[in-house]
Amino acid sequence: MPTTVDGLDPWAVNRRISERDARYALGAILAPAPGRLMGWSSGVLPTRTDSGVIADLRPLLRANDGLGVTIGVGQCVIERTGQGPYICTLDDTGRVELDPADPSLPRVDLIVARVYDERLGDARSAFVIEPVTGQAAPEPVAPPLPPGAIPLASFALPPATRQLSTSMRTDLRRAAGTRGGIGVLLPGDAQTDPGAYPGHARYRPTGLETWDGERWRAGTPGWTGEGNRFTVRTGIRDNADINSVDIPDPGWPYRITAQASAEIVTTNCRADLFLRLDSPTGGIFGVGVGPTNSGGWFQTQTRGTGILTGPHTVYLTIARLFGDGTWAITPYNSHLWVSREPVGPV
Numbered sequence: 001m002p003t004t005v006d007g008l009d010p011w012a013v014n015r016r017i018s019e020r021d022a023r024y025a026l027g028a029i030l031a032p033a034p035g036r037l038m039g040w041s042s043g044v045l046p047t048r049t050d051s052g053v054i055a056d057l058r059p060l061l062r063a064n065d066g067l068g069v070t071i072g073v074g075q076c077v078i079e080r081t082g083q084g085p086y087i088c089t090l091d092d093t094g095r096v097e098l099d100p101a102d103p104s105l106p107r108v109d110l111i112v113a114r115v116y117d118e119r120l121g122d123a124r125s126a127f128v129i130e131p132v133t134g135q136a137a138p139e140p141v142a143p144p145l146p147p148g149a150i151p152l153a154s155f156a157l158p159p160a161t162r163q164l165s166t167s168m169r170t171d172l173r174r175a176a177g178t179r180g181g182i183g184v185l186l187p188g189d190a191q192t193d194p195g196a197y198p199g200h201a202r203y204r205p206t207g208l209e210t211w212d213g214e215r216w217r218a219g220t221p222g223w224t225g226e227g228n229r230f231t232v233r234t235g236i237r238d239n240a241d242i243n244s245v246d247i248p249d250p251g252w253p254y255r256i257t258a259q260a261s262a263e264i265v266t267t268n269c270r271a272d273l274f275l276r277l278d279s280p281t282g283g284i285f286g287v288g289v290g291p292t293n294s295g296g297w298f299q300t301q302t303r304g305t306g307i308l309t310g311p312h313t314v315y316l317t318i319a320r321l322f323g324d325g326t327w328a329i330t331p332y333n334s335h336l337w338v339s340r341e342p343v344g345p346v
Helices: 019-027
Strands: 043-045 068-071 074-080 084-090 094-097 107-116 126-132 149-157 169-171 201-204 207-211 216-218 223-226 233-236 240-247 254-277 283-288 295-299 312-329 335-342
Touching: 019 084, 068 149, 074 107, 074 149, 084 107, 084 126, 094 126, 223 240, 233 240, 240 254, 240 335, 312 335
Parallel strands: none
Antiparallel strands: 043 074, 068 094, 074 084, 107 126, 107 149, 149 169, 201 207, 207 216, 223 335, 233 312, 240 312, 254 283, 254 295, 254 312, 254 335
16 A cells, blocks of 8 residues: 655645744745755845845944944844744834943843744744843853844943943844845855855855855856056156055955056166065066166066965066166056956856
8 A cells, every 4th residue: 555755735735724834835935044954044034225234134223322222124034943934024113222231341242033932832922123131251252042033233242331332233144035046145144154055046246156065156256457556656766566456355266367567768777567466575476578778668478376365466566677777657558457267166
């Protein structure tokens, strides 16, 4: 006789839906938690920005509000083990207040978004934003998260604090999202967090990235930059920089290729162009032979570096090679171009 494995009733055939059934059904479109079966990423659902910062459920400080914290409207996902994902909404701006600071010791408090469910033994069923007071100590740590809660911010309170400041606040919001959608990174997310499934995509200022099952790959890895710091130099006897380009950190290994030019005039000497890494006296990776006791337009080799990580800066410099004279550059024809390309899977 054949056997079956019974699951939750689908909405199409069920005449009555429990709250748990409904959460699991909505969970079919919510972003999963990496490395877990039937698990969901808890966090804030981003919908809008304020001055370039995602504003949903953002803890803000108002002038002369003491220990009060204003919470912006928004929605979030909070998973409770075995109960599926709760979609929670704050539809009007709210305010919470921290407990008075300790008179002599520092303390770390949390602001959390929390779901209560009386079916799990809680005293009520509700969604709230609430403070969690830490323990005052010479070296305080944040208190543990209560059940059914996600952190929004922490506040490091010096002794006897009466007015909160932004320097005390750490934004801890992590992002939730939808399955198959483009995720984002909030301040509480880490670039090293893994993806949930091959094809999982996220947005970063450097471009879109896709998880291949082992690592993030840049969807638009290429980047170019041009120097806009041209500096006129006259009567120079030694080394000087005339242009530079900052290369932002893409979050993966890369090589840079650069090419540069300048119009040089020398008197009783020769001066060459150099491409240098990270400082005007840094390592040389490209050279352009310049004039001897004359003037003209000269350019460097188009050269690349070894494998790099993190942010770097390329400098275009000029140095006197021999002779006892001076060199100068005109305000024309100076150019510095840099290209960044990934190395291997990203």
